[in-house]
Amino acid sequence: MASVIVKIINPAGLHARPSASLVKLSSSFKSKVFLDQDGYKVNAKSILGVMTLAAEQGSELTLSAIGEDEEVALQKIKTLFDAGFYEMEGDNQLN
Amino acid sequence: MAKNQTKIKPLQGLAVSPGIAIGKAYIHIQFRPDFSEQTIPKDWVEEELKRFNKATESLLEQFQGLKKRKDADTEAVSILKAQSLILKDPELCALIENLVSKNKYALEYAIFQGFQTYIDKFEATANANLIERIPDLIEIRDRLALILHGQDSQYELPDECILVAKDYSIHDLIKYSSRIKALVLEKGGFTSHLAIIAHSLGIPAVFGVKEARERIANGEAIAVDAANGFIWSKPNAAILDQLKKQDESDKKQQIFLEYVLNQPSITRCGKSFELMANTELFEEYQGLKKVNCNRIGLLRTETILIQNPENHLPLRQFNYYKQFLADGSITSITIRLFDAGGDKIISNYTSQERNPYLGWRGIRFLLGQEKLLRQQLYAVCKLSGIYPGRIKIMIPMVSQVEEVLAFKKHLSEVQSELENNNVTFDRDIPIGLMIEVPAAVLMSSELAKHVDFFSIGTNDLTQYTMAADRGNDLVSDLYQQTNPAVWKLIKYTADSAKNAALPISVCGELAANPAAAAAMLGLGITKLSMMPAAIPKVKNLLLNRTFSSMVKLANDIIHCSSNTDVERLLKDFREKCD
Numbered sequence: 001m002a003s004v005i006v007k008i009i010n011p012a013g014l015h016a017r018p019s020a021s022l023v024k025l026s027s028s029f030k031s032k033v034f035l036d037q038d039g040y041k042v043n044a045k046s047i048l049g050v051m052t053l054a055a056e057q058g059s060e061l062t063l064s065a066i067g068e069d070e071e072v073a074l075q076k077i078k079t080l081f082d083a084g085f086y087e088m089e090g091d092n093q094l095n
Numbered sequence: 096m097a098k099n100q101t102k103i104k105p106l107q108g109l110a111v112s113p114g115i116a117i118g119k120a121y122i123h124i125q126f127r128p129d130f131s132e133q134t135i136p137k138d139w140v141e142e143e144l145k146r147f148n149k150a151t152e153s154l155l156e157q158f159q160g161l162k163k164r165k166d167a168d169t170e171a172v173s174i175l176k177a178q179s180l181i182l183k184d185p186e187l188c189a190l191i192e193n194l195v196s197k198n199k200y201a202l203e204y205a206i207f208q209g210f211q212t213y214i215d216k217f218e219a220t221a222n223a224n225l226i227e228r229i230p231d232l233i234e235i236r237d238r239l240a241l242i243l244h245g246q247d248s249q250y251e252l253p254d255e256c257i258l259v260a261k262d263y264s265i266h267d268l269i270k271y272s273s274r275i276k277a278l279v280l281e282k283g284g285f286t287s288h289l290a291i292i293a294h295s296l297g298i299p300a301v302f303g304v305k306e307a308r309e310r311i312a313n314g315e316a317i318a319v320d321a322a323n324g325f326i327w328s329k330p331n332a333a334i335l336d337q338l339k340k341q342d343e344s345d346k347k348q349q350i351f352l353e354y355v356l357n358q359p360s361i362t363r364c365g366k367s368f369e370l371m372a373n374t375e376l377f378e379e380y381q382g383l384k385k386v387n388c389n390r391i392g393l394l395r396t397e398t399i400l401i402q403n404p405e406n407h408l409p410l411r412q413f414n415y416y417k418q419f420l421a422d423g424s425i426t427s428i429t430i431r432l433f434d435a436g437g438d439k440i441i442s443n444y445t446s447q448e449r450n451p452y453l454g455w456r457g458i459r460f461l462l463g464q465e466k467l468l469r470q471q472l473y474a475v476c477k478l479s480g481i482y483p484g485r486i487k488i489m490i491p492m493v494s495q496v497e498e499v500l501a502f503k504k505h506l507s508e509v510q511s512e513l514e515n516n517n518v519t520f521d522r523d524i525p526i527g528l529m530i531e532v533p534a535a536v537l538m539s540s541e542l543a544k545h546v547d548f549f550s551i552g553t554n555d556l557t558q559y560t561m562a563a564d565r566g567n568d569l570v571s572d573l574y575q576q577t578n579p580a581v582w583k584l585i586k587y588t589a590d591s592a593k594n595a596a597l598p599i600s601v602c603g604e605l606a607a608n609p610a611a612a613a614a615m616l617g618l619g620i621t622k623l624s625m626m627p628a629a630i631p632k633v634k635n636l637l638l639n640r641t642f643s644s645m646v647k648l649a650n651d652i653i654h655c656s657s658n659t660d661v662e663r664l665l666k667d668f669r670e671k672c673d
Contacts, residue, residue, distance in 0.1 A: 009274075011411055020180055046186035048213045054222040055221055 004074050005016035013056040016086035023047045025080055028092035031067025044077070060074065106304050106311070108279070110324035112288040114299030116277035116343040118330075118334060121256035123263065124314040128240030130207035134199045139586055143202040147188075154235070161269055171269055174231075179184055182235055187213065203240055209292050210236040234264055244449045259311050259318055265292055272296045277319040279326055281307050301326060306446060355635045356387040356665050368616055368644040371427075373602055373623040374465070377418050382627045384424070391419065391428040392550070392624025393489070393602040396471070400433055407458045407467075412474035420482050427485055428474055429602075429624075431529065433467065434491040436460050437495035452564060457492020457529075463500050472509040479521035480513075487525040489550060494532040499545045502526075529602075531555035536584045540592035549592050550624070553603025557581050575658040576605045577665065582614070589618045610665035616642065618651030636669060644668070 001089070008014055023080040026044040033044035037059060042049030044063070055061060063081075065073040080086075113431040135143060135567045158179045162172050181187070187209055194205035210232050217225040217232070252258070252274045262282040267287065268275070278300040293300040299321030310327050311317060316339050327334050361367045371392030372383050383391070399407050399415055419425055432614055436456025444642035448454040461468040472488075479486045490502055506526070513520050530536055531552035539549065554578055556563060560580050563573035575581070586599070600622035605611045607629035613636060615623060625633065648668050 011414060014229070016177060020177065023180060036463050043186050047180045048184050048216075049186050051225060051228070052213070052216045052220060054220045054225060 001064060001066040002070045002074055003062055004070050004078055006063045006078050006081040007062050008055050008057055008059045008061070008081065012052065014037070014053055019047055021048045022077070022080060023050055025077055027075075028074040029065070029067070029069050029080070031065040031070045031073045033065045033073055036062040036064065043089070069090070073093050105320075105325040105327045106307065108301040108304035108307075108324050110321055111302050112278075112294040112300040113297060113322040114297070114319075114320065115279065116257055116299050116319045117318070117330070118255055118257045118314060118340065119253070119274045120259050120311045120315050120317045121253055122308050123252075123258055123260040125261065126237075126244065127205075128237050129245065130203055130240065133204050135195075135201050135376055137199065139200070140196050141202045142467055143205075144192055145194070146243060147191065147202055150239050151182060151188070152295070154238055155179060157238075158182070158646065159268070161266055163481075164269060171265065171292055172293075178231055178235055185638040199643075203243060203564065206236060206239055212361075214639065220433055224563070231319065236264070238264070241417040242243075243288065246393065246565075247467055257317055259307050265291060267294055268296070268298070277301075277317060277321060279307050279311070279317075279670060281305065287611050311507075313611075342388065352386075352631045355631050355638065356414070356654055358634075358638055360634065360637070361612070362616070362637055362642045362645070363639055364641040364643065366616070366621075367638055368621045368623070369430075370630050370640070371600070371602075372630070373624050374419075374442035374625045374627070376645060377415075378625065379426075380419065384666045386627050386630040388630055389424055390624075391425060392600055394428055394430045394620065396431060396433055397435055400435060400467075407470070407475070409474040410471050412471060413478055415597050416475065416478050417481075420478070420485060425485070426476050429487040429488070429489050429527065431489040431491055432461060432471055433459075435528075450643065452558065458490050458498045459492065459501060462498065462505075467504065468502075468505055469509050471648075472506055476510060476520040476524065479524045480519035483521040486521065487527055487548070490530055490556070491529045491552075492531060493528045494534045494540070496541055496545065497642055499528070499542060527556065529555075531603075532559055533584060536588050539588050540595065541597035543591055546597075549588060550599070550600045551585055551603065551620075552586055553581065553585070553601060556584060556603065560584060567650050577608075577611060577652075577661045578658045579586075579655045579661055582649075582655075582661065584652055585615065586618050586649070591618050593619055598622070607633065608665065609633045610648070610669040613637060613640055613645045613668060614649045614652055614665070617645035642667075 010018060012018070029049055032039050035044050035050065035053065035057060037053050040053070044050060044055060053061070063074060063077055067073075126342060151515065155226060162175050166373075190212060191205045191209035192534065193202045194208055195202055199222070200208065214229055215645050217229055219656040252271045253275050256274060257277045257279060259279045261280070263278065263280060264282050268278070269292065270276065271619050275298055279290075280300070280302045281304055282302065290300065293351070299319055300323050301319060301321050304326060307326070311326070315328055318327040319325070320327070320338055320341075330338070360369060369390065369526050370390045372386075373393040373395070374380070374383065374391055375395040375398055399412060416428075416430060419428055436451060436454060455463065475488055483602050490499070493499060495605060503526070505536070510520060510522075525547035527548035528535065528542060528546050529549055529552045530539065532555070534622060536556070540566040543549070557576045561573050561575060561578060563570040565571050565574035589599055597621055599618055599620055601615055604625075606615065606623040607625040609632050612623050612633045614633055616637065623633070648664060651664050652661050656663065
């Protein structure tokens with residue numbers, strides 16, 4: 001079992017489109033993947049579960065994975081969060 | 096009798112997708128799935144799970160099939176994709192299977208309870224985005240039940256019917272779109288997915304019609320005026336006649352507009368011109384497509400500050416601008432920097448001034464709010480790295496060369512910051528000036544040395560030239576956009592631009608006046624930006640006149656001694672063919 005903290009940086013938060021990309025990516029791994037927000041834990045391969053997080057911009061979540069490809073799963077999924085689900089190309093310069 | 100009939104009140108609802116349809120009503124009775132509480136004996140479990148698997152697979156296949164239909168547009172496809180993902184949700188499937196195998200629920204009841212668990216969760220979040228998705232869950236649930244029931248939704252619709260129902264399925268609307276002349280529903284609002292799809296399929300639709308199924312009989316002749324949200328049951332000859340006339344004139348107008356919009360933009364004698372759109376909100380974007388316009392000559396950005404004074408950071412702005420370019424149809428966009436001040440008061444920034452129009456606005460304000468200016472430049476430049484050659488920057492309210500120089504210093508500093516952050520940007524991003532202050536007109540030759548284009552803002556130019564506030568009733572009659580004084584300034588600017596070989600355009604309301612647009616062409620200004628709705632009528636006139644007649648018009652206007660004379664010239668030009 002491995003885990004890492006991820007942060008939602010895209011302005012719209014974890015709405016329908018980012019949830020779909022997250023679920024598709026998570027489903028491509030053999031490991032079980034979870035997201036935990038303040039103790040509310042959901043299966044990251046479940047679109048309905050991910051949507052009920054209703055996570056907004058700035059939220060921090062614990063991403064964990066268990067299984068043979070857990071390390072690479074975490075790394076790939078974290079990259080998706082860090083890229084703001086490729087919904088935006090901006091960054092926090094000049095803020 | 097006939098007299099009484101005309102007094103019959105139509106049913107009324109929300110006009111969600113315009114158009115007129117006359118035909119026979121078809122009352123669609125929805126299959127009501129039986130979700131009653133039922134349990135099964137232990138040895139049925141395996142069979143129930145198999146049925147579930149089969150139903151899920153068959154529904155996924157239906158989704159795939161609908162996605163491939165040629166009348167399923169991108170809007171429909173994205174909704175279908177989201178629904179497929181829900182149907183494949185491992186947690187939902189496990190929950191339903193568990194209710195069958197552990198609780199011994201009959202499959203239909205397990206499906207109902209499984210979906211209800213998530214509907215309740217969505218409701219509990221009180222998050223509007225999630226609550227909006229609940230109809231999707233219900234649709235998938237009912238669809239599964241339908242398949243299990245053996246109906247497989249293979250009902251037949253009569254051709255050319257006006258469908259009347261309590262609610263309707265997106266899937267069925269796509270599937271039967273060629274048979275449905277119009278859609279009348281008891282449920283639904285403007286923003287429902289169904290409304291969006293009806294609109295994109297061009298099906299007239301009226302939603303929210305109370306008791307429609309009781310008040311309209313199956314097979315009865317009805318007329319739907321979906322532009323106004325009226326439904327006439329048993330329409331009499333007078334109503335039918337009126338609707339048919341309206342329909343014909345709408346269609347003629349549509350054919351005419353399509354014809355005009357599909358013509359190349361050249362005058363009768365072959366001189367080319369370019370019409371662009373002034374825009375502000377992304378919601379207006381569809382309007383641009385309707386008039387075949389792929390260039391935005393003026394994107395007003397103040398709305399970002401007005402709507403979100405606290406949150407206008409580069410990232411948010413970047414996304415705001417990007418949405419206009421994302422689908423690739425816009426080939427050029429001129430982003431005007433925040434033009435705060437004047438009548439556009441932004442509480443966090445602008446202060447109470449005795450005379451705001453002569454006060455701290457446009458570039459004056461931006462140079463005093465460096466952070467705001469640099470954030471905007473950062474966002475715009477960064478976007479230019481993704482869409483090089485498509486983005487231009489326009490500076491509002493310039494009155495002297497020093498302002499341009501100060502602006503360029505900020506721009507180059509922001510660009511070096513981008514460079515340090517390894518962010519790519521368009522190094523040749525064109526910088527232009529709004530010419531809207533008489534001082535800028537008179538200094539246009541000097542200003543031209545420092546920038547890449549001019550765009551004349553006729554609204555403010557009129558106000559500052561005539562020294563009349565158009566919002567002040569006492570002097571608003573002096574606010575004359577077509578006053579010869581304003582035309583002389585337009586000509587002066589056009590001549591300076593020509594001498595400096597600088598591109599020039601007009602982006603004020605005056606360009607939306609077809610004859611005035613012709614006169615601008617006559618002055619050598621071939622790029623005109625206006626509200627999208629004005630493009631067809633302006634284009635129509637420019638297509639049908641020769642360039643030499645436009646030059647003559649412009650020349651006559653410049654020599655007029657009063658606004659009345661100019662107005663008469665413009666009117667004559669519009670009415671008479673040359």
